[in-house]
Amino acid sequence: xxxxxxxxAALPYANGPIHLGHLVEYLQTDIWVxxxxxxxxxxxxxxxxxxxxxxxxxxxxQEGRSEEDLIAQVQQEHEQDFADFGIEFDNYGSxxxxxxxxxxxxxxxxxxxxxxxxxxxxxQLYDPEEGIFLADRFVRGTCPKCDAPDQPGDNCxxxxxxxxxxxxxxxxxxxxxxxxxxxxALHLFIELEQLHSxxxxxxxxxxxxxxxxxNYLKGHFLGDALRDWDISRPSPYFGFEIxxxxxxxxxxxxxxxxxxxxxxxxxxxxTGEKFDDWWRSTDCEVHHFIGKDxxxxxxxxxxxxxxxxxxxxxxxxHIHGFLTVDGxxxxxxxxxxxxxRSYLDxxxxxxxxxxxxxxxxxKIDDIDLSLEEFITKVNTDLVGKVVxxxxxxxxxxxxxxxxxxxxxxxxxxxxxxxxxxEIAAAYEACDYSRAxxxxxxxxxxxxxxxxxxxxxxxxxxxxxxxxxxxVCTVALNLFRQLAIYLTPVLPQLAKQTGQLLGEPITxxxxxxxxxVGTPVNQFKHMLQRVEPKKVNAMIExxxxxxxxxxxxxxxxxxxxxxxxxxxxxxxxxxxxxxPLADECTFxxxxxxxxxxxxxxxxxxxxxxxxxxxxxxxxxxxxYKQVFAGIKAAYDPEKLVGRQVVCVANLAPRKMxxxxxxxxxxxxxxxxxxxxxxxxxxxxxxxxxxx
RNA sequence: GGUCCGGUAGCUCAGUUGGUUAGAGCAGGGAACUCAUAAUUCCUUGGUCGGGGGUUCGAGUCCCUCCCGGACUACCA
Numbered sequence: 001x002x003x004x005x006x007x008x009a010a011l012p013y014a015n016g017p018i019h020l021g022h023l024v025e026y027l028q029t030d031i032w033v034x035x036x037x038x039x040x041x042x043x044x045x046x047x048x049x050x051x052x053x054x055x056x057x058x059x060x061x062q063e064g065r066s067e068e069d070l071i072a073q074v075q076q077e078h079e080q081d082f083a084d085f086g087i088e089f090d091n092y093g094s095x096x097x098x099x100x101x102x103x104x105x106x107x108x109x110x111x112x113x114x115x116x117x118x119x120x121x122x123x124q125l126y127d128p129e130e131g132i133f134l135a136d137r138f139v140r141g142t143c144p145k146c147d148a149p150d151q152p153g154d155n156c157x158x159x160x161x162x163x164x165x166x167x168x169x170x171x172x173x174x175x176x177x178x179x180x181x182x183x184x185a186l187h188l189f190i191e192l193e194q195l196h197s198x199x200x201x202x203x204x205x206x207x208x209x210x211x212x213x214x215n216y217l218k219g220h221f222l223g224d225a226l227r228d229w230d231i232s233r234p235s236p237y238f239g240f241e242i243x244x245x246x247x248x249x250x251x252x253x254x255x256x257x258x259x260x261x262x263x264x265x266x267x268x269x270x271t272g273e274k275f276d277d278w279w280r281s282t283d284c285e286v287h288h289f290i291g292k293d294x295x296x297x298x299x300x301x302x303x304x305x306x307x308x309x310x311x312x313x314x315x316x317x318h319i320h321g322f323l324t325v326d327g328x329x330x331x332x333x334x335x336x337x338x339x340x341r342s343y344l345d346x347x348x349x350x351x352x353x354x355x356x357x358x359x360x361x362x363k364i365d366d367i368d369l370s371l372e373e374f375i376t377k378v379n380t381d382l383v384g385k386v387v388x389x390x391x392x393x394x395x396x397x398x399x400x401x402x403x404x405x406x407x408x409x410x411x412x413x414x415x416x417x418x419x420x421x422e423i424a425a426a427y428e429a430c431d432y433s434r435a436x437x438x439x440x441x442x443x444x445x446x447x448x449x450x451x452x453x454x455x456x457x458x459x460x461x462x463x464x465x466x467x468x469x470x471v472c473t474v475a476l477n478l479f480r481q482l483a484i485y486l487t488p489v490l491p492q493l494a495k496q497t498g499q500l501l502g503e504p505i506t507x508x509x510x511x512x513x514x515x516v517g518t519p520v521n522q523f524k525h526m527l528q529r530v531e532p533k534k535v536n537a538m539i540e541x542x543x544x545x546x547x548x549x550x551x552x553x554x555x556x557x558x559x560x561x562x563x564x565x566x567x568x569x570x571x572x573x574x575x576x577x578x579p580l581a582d583e584c585t586f587x588x589x590x591x592x593x594x595x596x597x598x599x600x601x602x603x604x605x606x607x608x609x610x611x612x613x614x615x616x617x618x619x620x621x622x623y624k625q626v627f628a629g630i631k632a633a634y635d636p637e638k639l640v641g642r643q644v645v646c647v648a649n650l651a652p653r654k655m656x657x658x659x660x661x662x663x664x665x666x667x668x669x670x671x672x673x674x675x676x677x678x679x680x681x682x683x684x685x686x687x688x689x690x
Numbered sequence: 691g692g693u694c695c696g697g698u699a700g701c702u703c704a705g706u707u708g709g710u711u712a713g714a715g716c717a718g719g720g721a722a723c724u725c726a727u728a729a730u731u732c733c734u735u736g737g738u739c740g741g742g743g744g745u746u747c748g749a750g751u752c753c754c755u756c757c758c759g760g761a762c763u764a765c766c767a
Contacts, residue, residue, distance in 0.1 A: 136766075154766060212694060212695070215693080215694070216693075216694070216762070216763090219692085219693055219694085219763090220693080220762085220763065224765090227766090227767080229767080230767085253767090292761080292762080295762095296767065297767085301767095321761075322761090358702095359702090363695080364695085364761080364762095365695070365696080365760085365761080366760080366761070368702095370701090370702085372701090373701080373702065373716085376716065376717085377702085377715090377716080379727095379729095380715080380716070380729095381715085383727060383729075384727090384729055384730075385729095385730090387726095387727080387729095388726060388727080388729055388730070389726090390726090391725085391726045391727070391729080392725050392726035392729080392730080393725075393726085394726095395725080395726090396725075433703080434704085437703085437704075437714080437715080440714095440715075441714080441715095444714090444715085447730060447731070448730085448731060448732090450725080450726095450730080450731090451723080451730060451731045451732090452731085454723090454725085455725060456723095456724070456725035456726090457725090459725080523726095525727065526727095527727085528727075529727060529729090
């Protein structure tokens with residue numbers, strides 16, 4: 001009976017790019033979800049951008065655009081980063097969605113009906129220039145106790161006194177520099193204390209929390225009466241207006257976790273699933289993955305809200321620690337504050353997926369990305385041990401395929417099959433470092449087998465052909481087991497293994513039965529080794545242009561002139577896939593007339609599988625109709641108006657849907673991976689490309 | 691200051707309910723091999739398990755105490 005699992009990772013804030021620290025969580029969660037799916041469980045991964053709050057409002061103001069515009073752009077970047085790291089969500093939503101507004105209202109009504117909401121007067125500083133109430137962190141001033149100047153609004157970094165920003169001497173708004181006025185507004189609060197006994201019971205006995213977290217909550221919060229939670233913010237605020245309290249908005253932390261549900265709702269609407277099967281069913285487990293910084297919200301308020309509104313409580317809240325790089329906090333000046341995009345510009349996401357997996361446990365300890373360890377671990381384990389198994393045996397059975405019956409391997413396959421249970425248990429418990437250790441131990445047994453069997457000698461003797469096939473059958477099956485066990489971590493490797501051996505990896509249980517009698521495809525490199533210079537290039541790229549950083553950057557510029565370093569280091573697979581054509585002369589090249597053209601019309605061709613019909617303008621009223629095979633990659637609307645490069649003197653060709661009078665130049669293997677070329681800004685329609 | 695976690699080979703860590711001479715990977719040293727992405731395999735150096743005390747026939751493992759490192763927290767959430 002498959003389990004039904006709803007899984008979430010914390011919602012990234014729409015105020016900045018994804019970095020390597022964020023990825024600890026999204027990868028940890030993605031691995032767990034992929035594992036569950038591989039086990040055949042009905043598991044869904046939901047996430048969304050967290051879009052509300054003062055910070056978003058201020059940034060949008062500063063950039064002179066609407067909040068909606070800002071969060072749309074950031075969300076697009078987030079989703080692209082996740083996709084490129086192989087993080088697959090079943091739905092990725094936004095807290096600024098109609099679904100979220102609706103569910104917020106529902107939960108709000110429940111809280112009101114159960115009498116948990118009360119009003120209180122709150123005195124707060126007000127910035128008359130910006131026209132907003134100031135959170136403590138937006139006020140600085142002189143400490144009332146020790147007279148230290150320029151202290152934060154909540155406590156003094158000099159003498160340690162805590163105070164209210166109202167008490168500061170000579171307070172200033174950090175936003176405008178204006179002197180804040182003391183104001184007072186009515187806020188709505190949730191009386192959490194009413195749920196005290198429930199939360200006590202749930203945090204201590206439900207098994208949803210790691211023991212150290214349960215203990216922490218008990219010591220820090222549950223020992224006393226729980227404080228009221230200030231849940232409203234007066235206008236102006238970017239968020240949802242509270243329906244029965246006009247001019248006030250729900251605090252961002254109220255609607256953020258509800259975003260998990262809204263994202264689920266969107267998925268349900270799309271797939272025809274029932275929302276209540278996921279959020280109001282005892283058959284469905286709810287798992288949240290979060291960082292230790294937001295423990296409070298997810299272990300007290302959130303279960304409280306769920307309880308009151310009658311939804312399922314979290315089955316487990318999995319809490320992880322932070323990321324350090326080379327033993328220190330990520331630092332912008334040292335270049336260790338690496339954005340997801342910067343990483344992707346230089347390195348294969350598989351490296352990071354594996355490295356994090358090899359470090360993660362179910363503890364809340366911080367994990368360290370030691371760059372040196374990163375390089376050696378990935379190269380030794382993945383390239384040297386795992387991929388090497390396939391690399392050293394696949395080509396010997398390219399012609400014959402695998403043996404018809406699985407040969408005697410001294411029990412290796414059986415042992416590895418039996419290890420599957422223990423490895424699965426480690427994944428289930430989020431103890432990935434243990435899972436990786438167990439898998440590598442299997443790899444350490446597989447390589448000596450090949451060493452002793454010496455396939456490279458067997459192949460020299462015709463009479464040993466059968467034995468050679470058997471040896472490679474064993475090696476490739478042991479390799480395949482590893483690939484299956486690593487599938488949650490390295491989906492790309494699993495895919496490649498499926499292609500090599502002609503059977504896709506879709507189930508954990510495939511590791512129990514060897515593959516026999518099937519063809520073996522040509523072996524292609526599955527993973528490049530990590531090159532230290534690429535890691536260095538990534539760090540260099542991440543250094544912020546502060547005084548120190550700028551000096552270091554210009555230094556590296558100098559060294560570049562002496563010894564050429566290609567910091568991009570593009571892989572050679574595309575060139576390999578399509579080698580250079582025969583040499584041609586300049587005259588040959590000039591036969592092809594490439595022109596800058598503008599797409600003036602673009603439309604779907606209803607019956608075509610791959611084609612779009614384009615009308616290209618070469619200027620001066622000269623038009624060409626072109627059928628381009630880019631349907632899967634481009635929306636027609638988005639192409640209209642765009643400048644492209646076309647082959648203008650191509651012989652017209654009659655196609656099923658009409659005559660095509662040219663070609664639009666594009667690169668890529670096909671399908672969705674097509675990249676139409678455009679000239680740089682300033683090119684004029686009709687110009688020839690030389 | 692409080693709470694929690696950790697301190698095992700140069701590095702990263704494993705050591706289940708206390709039980710024989712404390713393990714792995716990497717790094718170091720030596721050798722073999724050449725199929726493989728200078729990959730692999732074999733052999734090998736290396737540890738008073740943070741210090742001290744206790745319980746026990748027996749402690750890395752339990753208790754006490756001290757030292758060191760880290761995280762959280764300090765009446766804000």
